[in-house]
Amino acid sequence: METTWMARGSCANSNPEVFFPHDGIGVEIAKQICIGCTVTAPCLEYALTNRVEHGVWGGCSERQRRRILKERRAAVHAGRQKDDLVAVAA
Numbered sequence: 594m595e596t597t598w599m600a601r602g603s604c605a606n607s608n609p610e611v612f613f614p615h616d617g618i619g620v621e622i623a624k625q626i627c628i629g630c631t632v633t634a635p636c637l638e639y640a641l642t643n644r645v646e647h648g649v650w651g652g653c654s655e656r657q658r659r660r661i662l663k664e665r666r667a668a669v670h671a672g673r674q675k676d677d678l679v680a681v682a683a
């Protein structure tokens with residue numbers, strides 16, 4: 594997976610510990626740094642694809658990423674059900 598975007602992140606010269614906070618305040622501090630970052634999309638996709646469970650990636654907390662993955666699974670499931678209906682109707 595492409596990772597050259599990492600060097601362009603706003604966090605490239607930050608203390609990595611900032612992005613692995615222990616509480617909600619720490620999460621918000623990390624997310625504030627992500628707001629101005631130009632590589633939030635590939636960063637978030639990297640974390641989602643690799644099922645990175647810890648830390649703030651792409652401006653999203655662990656909880657937010659779990660929710661995105663859940664929504665994606667639901668969308669895939671819904672798409673399959675729709676395909677099944679079309680196949681039955683054909």
Ligand code: SF4
Pocket residue numbers: 599601602603604605612626627630631632633636637649650651652
């Ligand atoms: S989105 Fe956040 S965690 Fe990802 S590279 Fe940018 S600043 Fe770093």
